[in-house]
Amino acid sequence: MGGVAGGRLAAAVSRAGGLGMIGVGTAGSVELIERESAIPREAALPFGIGLLGWAVECEPSLLDAAIDAQPILISLGFADIEPWVQRVHDAGILLATQIYDAKGARDAQAKGVDVIVARGGEGGGHGRNDVATLPLLQVVLDEVDIPVLAAGGIGTARGLAAVLAAGASAAWIGTAFLVCPEALTPVAARSRIIRAIETDTVYTRAMDVAMNFPWPTQFGERVLRNDFTDRWSGNEDDLIQEVGVRTALSRARDEGDFDLAEIDAGQGVGLLSTPRSAEEIINGFTDDATELLGRWTRTLGSQTTLELDE
Numbered sequence: 001m002g003g004v005a006g007g008r009l010a011a012a013v014s015r016a017g018g019l020g021m022i023g024v025g026t027a028g029s030v031e032l033i034e035r036e037s038a039i040p041r042e043a044a045l046p047f048g049i050g051l052l053g054w055a056v057e058c059e060p061s062l063l064d065a066a067i068d069a070q071p072i073l074i075s076l077g078f079a080d081i082e083p084w085v086q087r088v089h090d091a092g093i094l095l096a097t098q099i100y101d102a103k104g105a106r107d108a109q110a111k112g113v114d115v116i117v118a119r120g121g122e123g124g125g126h127g128r129n130d131v132a133t134l135p136l137l138q139v140v141l142d143e144v145d146i147p148v149l150a151a152g153g154i155g156t157a158r159g160l161a162a163v164l165a166a167g168a169s170a171a172w173i174g175t176a177f178l179v180c181p182e183a184l185t186p187v188a189a190r191s192r193i194i195r196a197i198e199t200d201t202v203y204t205r206a207m208d209v210a211m212n213f214p215w216p217t218q219f220g221e222r223v224l225r226n227d228f229t230d231r232w233s234g235n236e237d238d239l240i241q242e243v244g245v246r247t248a249l250s251r252a253r254d255e256g257d258f259d260l261a262e263i264d265a266g267q268g269v270g271l272l273s274t275p276r277s278a279e280e281i282i283n284g285f286t287d288d289a290t291e292l293l294g295r296w297t298r299t300l301g302s303q304t305t306l307e308l309d310e
């Protein structure tokens with residue numbers, strides 16, 4: 001999660017038994033990669049680095065820096081990843097990519113990706129909005145034979161248990177960690193995130209259009225609704241003409257004015273009610289998912305007994 005997941009959050013997630021990712025978003029730089037990756041590496045913790053493919057196309061040194069940082073996993077997407085697969089593998093690093101439909105999953109496997117992230121439209125941040133997590137996961141699991149991680153809307157152990165029961169190898173989770181003390185989320189954004197309910201997000205390209213970021217047009221982002229999205233989401237053509245919007249949004253991003261600036265968050269934001277550490281979140285996910293899956297197995301067992309008795 002660019003701008004949210006730095007080395008401190010990645011280290012906390014890995015220390016608790018997950019694999020913490022460092023997000024290198026639109027504001028990413030070689031210096032950021034070096035600084036943030038030093039935190040988990042110096043603590044001898046495994047970590048991953050997430051890069052925006054189109055940013056690597058503009059600035060290839062981002063991938064060099066990510067490889068030099070010695071993560072165990074690099075996530076690349078939002079561009080054709082084929083030119084980078086061999087380089088990442090030659091460095092002994094696993095490669096993940098997010099996909100949004102069955103064709104994307106087949107293509108990623110054919111290109112040699114190690115891990116597929118099946119990301120449904122309810123997820124926070126950038127992606128596509130075409131298919132929700134569960135239908136996507138089901139179709140993708142039948143299409144590929146490499147590990148598939150489920151992403152989008154997994155906010156509690158119930159969601160984790162559901163995707164593991166369906167056959168996902170793990171869950172790839174963002175929004176649930178937004179208000180961790182270890183996250184880089186600005187203070188002014190945290191209270192909005194806590195207050196938000198599950199219907200308070202919108203999928204939009206408005207901010208990217210206003211900022212003139214070179215995101216491929218098939219990708220929008222899921223954000224918390226605010227004055228800016230109410231005014232401009234769906235009116236992007238008019239937005240391009242509007243003088244001064246970019247300056248205003250740019251200033252709002254710098255000053256943390258979230259009536260205008262975006263807060264990336266998925267529909268699972270409604271499940272966030274109190275700030276908890278990464279360790280508490282991960283323990284809650286794993287302990288309760290184990291309990292839920294065990295309960296389901298026991299229910300199945302007792303039904304079989306019933307049927308045999310009859």
Ligand SMILES: Cc1cc2nc3c(=O)[nH]c(=O)nc-3n(C[C@H](O)[C@H](O)[C@H](O)COP(=O)(O)O)c2cc1C
Nearest residue numbers: 001002025123124125151152153173174175264266
């Ligand atoms: C604040 C935020 C920033 C994100 N930044 C990135 C990013 O830089 N690169 C990326 O591939 N995905 C990014 N994502 C998407 C996540 O990788 C993941 O797909 C998503 O969070 C999963 O859905 P969830 O938010 O419902 O858990 C971001 C998500 C959030 C919430």
